[in-house]
Amino acid sequence: xxxxxxxxxxxxxxxxxxxxxxxxxxxxxxxxxxxxxxxxxxxxxxxxxxxxxxxxxxxxxxxxxxxxxxxxxxxxxxxxxxxxxxxxxxxxxxxxxxxxxxxxxxxxxxxxxxxxxxxxxxxxxxxxxxxxxxxxxxxxxxxxxxxxxxxxxxxxxxxxxxxxxxxxxxxxxxxxxxxxxxxxxxxxxxxxxxxxxxxxxxxxxx
Amino acid sequence: xxxxxxxxxxxxxxxxxxxxxxxxxxxxxxxxxxxxxxxxxxxxxxxxxxxxxxxxxxxxxxxxxxxxxxxxxxxxxxxxxxxxxxxxxxxxxxxxxxxxxxxxxxxxxxxxxxxxxxxxxxxxxxxxxxxxxxxxxxxxxxxxxxxxxxxxxxxxxxxxxxxxxxxxxxxxxxxxxxxxxxxxxxxxxxxxxxxxxxxxxxxxxxxxxxxxxxxxxxxxxxxxxxxxxxxxxxxxxxxxxxxxxxxxxxxxxxxxxxxxxxxxxxxxxxxxxxxxxxxxxxxxxxxxxxxxxxxxxxxxxxxxxxxxxxxxxxxxxxxxxxxxxxxxxxxxxxxxxxxxxxxxxxxxxxxxxxxxxxxxxxxxxxxxxxxxxxxxxxxxxxxxxxxxxxxxxxxxxxxxxxxxxxxxxxxxxxxxxxxxxxxxxxxxxxxxxxxxxxxxxxxxxxxxxxxxxxxxxxxxxxxxxxxxxxxxxxxxxxxxxxxxxx
Ligand code: HEM
Numbered sequence: 001x002x003x004x005x006x007x008x009x010x011x012x013x014x015x016x017x018x019x020x021x022x023x024x025x026x027x028x029x030x031x032x033x034x035x036x037x038x039x040x041x042x043x044x045x046x047x048x049x050x051x052x053x054x055x056x057x058x059x060x061x062x063x064x065x066x067x068x069x070x071x072x073x074x075x076x077x078x079x080x081x082x083x084x085x086x087x088x089x090x091x092x093x094x095x096x097x098x099x100x101x102x103x104x105x106x107x108x109x110x111x112x113x114x115x116x117x118x119x120x121x122x123x124x125x126x127x128x129x130x131x132x133x134x135x136x137x138x139x140x141x142x143x144x145x146x147x148x149x150x151x152x153x154x155x156x157x158x159x160x161x162x163x164x165x166x167x168x169x170x171x172x173x174x175x176x177x178x179x180x181x182x183x184x185x186x187x188x189x190x191x192x193x194x195x196x197x198x199x200x201x202x203x204x205x206x
Numbered sequence: 207x208x209x210x211x212x213x214x215x216x217x218x219x220x221x222x223x224x225x226x227x228x229x230x231x232x233x234x235x236x237x238x239x240x241x242x243x244x245x246x247x248x249x250x251x252x253x254x255x256x257x258x259x260x261x262x263x264x265x266x267x268x269x270x271x272x273x274x275x276x277x278x279x280x281x282x283x284x285x286x287x288x289x290x291x292x293x294x295x296x297x298x299x300x301x302x303x304x305x306x307x308x309x310x311x312x313x314x315x316x317x318x319x320x321x322x323x324x325x326x327x328x329x330x331x332x333x334x335x336x337x338x339x340x341x342x343x344x345x346x347x348x349x350x351x352x353x354x355x356x357x358x359x360x361x362x363x364x365x366x367x368x369x370x371x372x373x374x375x376x377x378x379x380x381x382x383x384x385x386x387x388x389x390x391x392x393x394x395x396x397x398x399x400x401x402x403x404x405x406x407x408x409x410x411x412x413x414x415x416x417x418x419x420x421x422x423x424x425x426x427x428x429x430x431x432x433x434x435x436x437x438x439x440x441x442x443x444x445x446x447x448x449x450x451x452x453x454x455x456x457x458x459x460x461x462x463x464x465x466x467x468x469x470x471x472x473x474x475x476x477x478x479x480x481x482x483x484x485x486x487x488x489x490x491x492x493x494x495x496x497x498x499x500x501x502x503x504x505x506x507x508x509x510x511x512x513x514x515x516x517x518x519x520x521x522x523x524x525x526x527x528x529x530x531x532x533x534x535x536x537x538x539x540x541x542x543x544x545x546x547x548x549x550x551x552x553x554x555x556x557x558x559x560x561x562x563x564x565x566x567x568x569x570x571x572x573x574x575x576x577x578x579x580x581x582x583x584x585x586x587x588x589x590x591x592x593x594x595x596x597x598x599x600x601x602x603x604x605x606x607x608x609x610x611x612x613x614x615x616x617x618x619x620x621x622x623x624x625x626x627x628x629x630x631x632x633x634x635x636x637x638x639x640x641x642x643x644x645x646x647x648x649x650x651x652x653x654x655x656x657x658x659x660x661x662x663x664x665x666x667x668x669x670x671x672x673x674x675x676x677x678x679x680x681x682x683x684x685x686x687x688x689x690x691x692x
Binding site for chain 1: 297359363364366367373376378407411414417418425431433434
């Protein structure tokens with residue numbers, strides 16, 4: 001099972017790296033930000049699922065309440081949200097390779113490992129920060145006076161802005177309705193009543 | 207379902223934490239009331255305040271009052287909800303610390319930086335000070351709001367966690383099944399849980415929206431070329447601001463559900479109508495804010511029509527079941543009136559009465575005449591000062607030795623009530639005579655309203671001062687005491 005997961009993750013990574021696919025996904029700002037980047041992070045999360053059992057104890061201990069890991073996630077994603085960084089990835093294959101390695105390994109893996117360690121309140125707080133920030137960045141894309149990325153047109157930037165706002169609204173609504181009906185993802189079902197239902201949603205359970 | 211909350215899990219005494227909230231609230235409430243009085247006296251031309259400073263005071267009074275209303279009503283909510291669900295005292299106190307940091311930033315922005323763009327910080331005003339305040343002062347104000355928002359977010363999320371761990375879903379905690387006849391009303395969640403659920407739904411969504419618009423405003427301050435659609439920003443700000451202040455009443459009303467039954471020796475009965483009211487008000491509170499935009503002709507007409515209709519309906523369901531419930535609990539119960547019971551009772555009355563001019567103003571035809579008049583502070587001071595604050599003062603009196611020294615508390619009660627009535631009536635009658643709101647300088651014809659209003663305000667503040675001093679006197683014994691309910 002683990003070997004298969006790892007093979008699937010590596011295979012998907014290679015497929016994403018194939019020039020036609022890579023160039024298609026990077027030719028458009030929305031595809032780049034809202035499809036390629038999250039996919040790369042997800043591949044890292046898959047790796048974390050495999051690595052979980054082999055994680056050295058000292059690492060688990062050092063990752064107190066999952067905070068260091070989640071800080072790494074925040075830093076990694078923030079870096080790849082910088083217009084300059086995205087530009088660099090489009091223009092320079094080496095920079096793109098760094099993106100292809102850092103998003104799974106420095107964002108996806110810590111996300112998969114640390115999220116489970118975070119107490120429910122911490123996870124909920126991260127969601128509650130992530131959603132408005134996504135919306136605000138979308139709003140700023142719409143309000144920006146000029147192109148933010150040298151490689152993307154103004155209309156692509158506007159579409160990216162609306163996409164981010166739509167994702168923020170969709171995430172907010174999903175979060176709300178999940179809490180309203182008390183939905184818990186199957187991976188977190190162990191003790192939904194004790195652990196706080198939806199708050200443990202997303203990557204990995206308790 | 208009762209849970210011994212966090213007992214034994216934390217070294218911090220939860221009761222002392224509630225008292226700390228109330229102590230901070232008492233002091234800030236009084237200080238903010240004095241700022242309000244300063245404005246009224248300036249409008250009455252009894253004291254001299256420069257117009258620049260008037261707007262600083264107005265901004266500080268608005269932001270300070272809205273913030274402290276949130277804080278003290280959160281204390282009421284937390285005190286009662288923790289009887290039913292596990293919550294963290296540490297998180298509760300974290301909110302207080304965040305609040306204090308935010309308050310320092312906001313006060314610094316106003317009194318040191320001169321920020322005076324009103325508590326509503328409507329975009330793009332913070333960035334256009336006309337030289338009255340610096341960009342940093344505006345940023346300090348916005349960051350202060352973010353601190354306060356983050357604190358409340360944590361508090362509501364923690365209560366959500368506790369509620370979900372007991373009830374499974376927010377819908378169940380709100381009593382949706384009971385509301386639609388799918389379960390017996392008597393088996394529904396306790397009123398404190400239902401009210402806390404509505405408060406957290408509304409405030410979490412409001413804070414998320416508020417955070418987004420605050421970030422955008424901050425960026426606009428430092429990089430003015432990043433603009434944002436001003437009408438969209440206004441929508442977002444009112445979504446957050448209106449919801450936040452509105453929810454304070456829904457948190458404070460828990461005091462009525464919990465305190466009156468103790469003195470009346472009668473349980474607060476819940477039935478399907480009670481839960482249906484809370485479900486409806488939850489939906490309305492999230493959609494009612496458009497009545498703040500009735501003057502914005504660029505808004506799509508349907509949103510304004512919806513704003514009008516929802517304004518009529520919004521508070522009514524919960525208000526009706528609460529007012530009706532209050533009367534049934536009190537009627538022929540043999541209740542021996544004491545200041546705590548009288549204050550929470552007054553809270554329901556002040557809320558019910560204040561809603562009437564509010565509904566009038568939520569009507570487009572009336573709004574186009576009354577909107578920027580003192581009718582508006584008239585109606586919201588009625589249900590905030592004589593409604594929400596009365597409920598909180600009732601809670602404070604209830605916690606701190608309600609058995610003795612009634613005499614002085616009654617004096618405080620009557621001064622506060624009579625002064626408060628005169629103060630709000632002065633606003634309402636000035637509004638009906640078209641005296642504009644938010645004017646630093648008033649013409650001679652308006653002065654009688656301002657002067658009567660000032661006298662009323664001074665009496666009300668004296669009454670509140672007595673009640674709060676009495677609270678501080680009783681605080682020491684209250685920290686170690688049991689609830690009067692036993
Ligand atoms: C005795 C107590 C109080 C006094 C003397 C007072 C006085 C005032 C005055 C004079 C104004 C400006 C009116 C105008 O626009 O011309 C005002 C505005 C306001 N007050 Fe009060 N007030 C008191 C209590 C409260 C309370 C308890 C709250 C809320 C919990 C509150 C919230 C506000 C808000 C939100 C505004 C609007 C500020 C703005 O227009 O930006 N006030 N108050």
